[in-house]
Amino acid sequence: MKAVSFINTVLISLVYLSLFYLGVSPTYAQSPTPQPITDDQVNAIAKQMYCPVCENVPLDVCPTQACAEWRDLIRDKLTMGWNDDQIKKYFVDQYGDRVLATPPTRGLNWLIYIIPPLTFLAGMFILFRAFQAWRKPGSQAAAPPAQKTPDDDYAQRLEEELKKL
Amino acid sequence: MSAQPSENTLIASTRRPRIRWEWIFVWIAVLALLLLLFFGLRRAQQGPVGIGQRAPDFILTTFDGQQYNLSELKGKVVLVNFWASWCKPCEQEAADLEAAWRFYRPRQDVVFLGVDWTDTEKKALQYLERFGITYPNGPDLGTRISQAYRTTGVPETYIIDRNGILAYVKLSPFLSLDEIKAAIDPLLAGD
Numbered sequence: 591m592k593a594v595s596f597i598n599t600v601l602i603s604l605v606y607l608s609l610f611y612l613g614v615s616p617t618y619a620q621s622p623t624p625q626p627i628t629d630d631q632v633n634a635i636a637k638q639m640y641c642p643v644c645e646n647v648p649l650d651v652c653p654t655q656a657c658a659e660w661r662d663l664i665r666d667k668l669t670m671g672w673n674d675d676q677i678k679k680y681f682v683d684q685y686g687d688r689v690l691a692t693p694p695t696r697g698l699n700w701l702i703y704i705i706p707p708l709t710f711l712a713g714m715f716i717l718f719r720a721f722q723a724w725r726k727p728g729s730q731a732a733a734p735p736a737q738k739t740p741d742d743d744y745a746q747r748l749e750e751e752l753k754k755l
Numbered sequence: 756m757s758a759q760p761s762e763n764t765l766i767a768s769t770r771r772p773r774i775r776w777e778w779i780f781v782w783i784a785v786l787a788l789l790l791l792l793f794f795g796l797r798r799a800q801q802g803p804v805g806i807g808q809r810a811p812d813f814i815l816t817t818f819d820g821q822q823y824n825l826s827e828l829k830g831k832v833v834l835v836n837f838w839a840s841w842c843k844p845c846e847q848e849a850a851d852l853e854a855a856w857r858f859y860r861p862r863q864d865v866v867f868l869g870v871d872w873t874d875t876e877k878k879a880l881q882y883l884e885r886f887g888i889t890y891p892n893g894p895d896l897g898t899r900i901s902q903a904y905r906t907t908g909v910p911e912t913y914i915i916d917r918n919g920i921l922a923y924v925k926l927s928p929f930l931s932l933d934e935i936k937a938a939i940d941p942l943l944a945g946d
Contacts, residue, residue, distance in 0.1 A: 642873040642898070656841040656873070663875050685873050686898040698791070705788070712781065 627668045635664050635674055638692070642685040649689075803905050803913075806924055810835075810915040811903035815868055817893035818880060823868055826919070832942045833866045833915040834935075837895070837906050839874045840882035845910040848928035849886040855935040856890040864917075865939065870895045872909050916942050 636650035641657050649657055660681075667677045681689045693699045804811060810833075815823045825833065836852060838845040852867065859865035869892035871879045876894065883892055895901050904913060907926065914923035923938045 654841070656839070659841065659875050659878055663877075683897060684894065686902075688898075701788075701791075708784075 627665050631668060632661050632664050635668075635677055636661050638674070638678065639681055639689045640691055642681075642689050648691065798905075801905060803907060803911070803924060803926065804903075804921055806921055808921050810913065810919055810921045811900075813900045813903055815870060815891070815893045815900065816896070817891045818871075818876065818883075821891060823866070823891060823893075825915070828866055828915075829919055830917050831864050831866050832917060832939060833868060834939065835868050835870060835900075835904075835913045835915065837870045837872050837901060837904075837909050837911045839872050839909045840878040841874065842909045844928045846886070848910060848930075849882075849888065851929050851932045851935055853886060853888050853890070854932045855939070856888075858932075858936070859939065860890075862943075864943070867891070869893070870900050872901050872906070873898060914938055914942065 633650040637648050639649045641647045641649055641652040641654065641660075643656055644652060644654060647657075649660060664677055667680065672680075678690065682694075687694055687699075693702055695703060810825065812824070812826045814825075817823070834852075834855075836848075838849075852869075856867045859867075867890035869883075869888065869890060871892060871894045874894065879892070879894065882888075904911075910928050912923075912925040912929065913921055916922040922942055925938070929935050
């Protein structure tokens with residue numbers, strides 16, 4: 591029996607030595623210790639959403655019990671390994687588009703994205719036309735002077751006579 | 756002696772006014788926006804669906820996966836109760852609703868449907884267990900049902916007659932079992 595255990599010890603030692611020289615180190619099974627989800631991680635997602643019940647209150651700062659439950663739900667989903675998009679999609683499926691801080695670009699929501707730049711461009715166009723209209727009187731001032739009238743000649747002669755005095 | 760029109764007058768009379776297409780486009784866009792605003796505001800000001808109107812159709816998928824289609828429940832009186840686990844007034848009527856359901860259940864012609872509005876499934880199931888609620892309940896996915904009924908909050912209860920017409924609306928909690936019976940019994944009269 592002793593000889594068998596000696597052989598076993600030698601064989602195991604050889605295996606370890608060969609693994610050592612091959613650069614392979616034995617690894618041990620790691621115990622699954624997932625990092626706890628922090629409030630910052632939860633709030634990072636919560637602030638991209640609004641409370642589905644209260645008006646215009648971001649989910650990360652909403653003080654109601656219902657919002658606390660939704661933040662817990664985000665924490666649960668993060669613990670399950672869900673990413674931001676999956677969590678937001680889940681919330682939209684459950685509570686509708688209005689939970690999103692940034693409305694999705696579909697349906698009439700397009701107006702939200704189109705109207706501001708269009709209004710800006712229209713304003714720029716109106717300003718441009720207004721500036722053009724203001725510049726016209728200036729261009730009239732730069733026009734060639736009108737022909738001299740007899741009165742102008744008289745005034746000039748009068749000034750010359752006065753200078754002689 | 757007739758006066759001959761001068762050349763300038765002729766040119767002026769034959770010149771057509773220039774169509775400002777950009778302004779026409781701008782005005783059409785502004786009018787379209789105003790119309791959208793008008794219909795949006797009108798819808799917002801409408802309030803809940805009124806008594807005597809056809810009840811909006813919906814499909815409720817319960818927490819245990821069963822589906823209830825309102826249009827398939829014609830011939831039955833349907834009580835639709837909107838609630839949430841975080842809603843304190845909902846707790847006030849929960850036991851009475853369950854008692855009413857147990858009272859009418861043997862008749863087979865009254866259906867109670869609980870619509871869980873903006874809630875988490877975990878808390879909703881805890882709530883149903885706490886009050887021993889046995890009638891079908893499911894989440895208002897995407898708040899589509901509450902939008903169709905234009906609810907203003909929870910609890911709200913809508914009772915639909917056998918013809919699919921809204922017969923009773925309660926925008927606050929029921930205060931007793933008798934109050935629920937008083938709302939349902941007239942719709943069962945004649946049986």
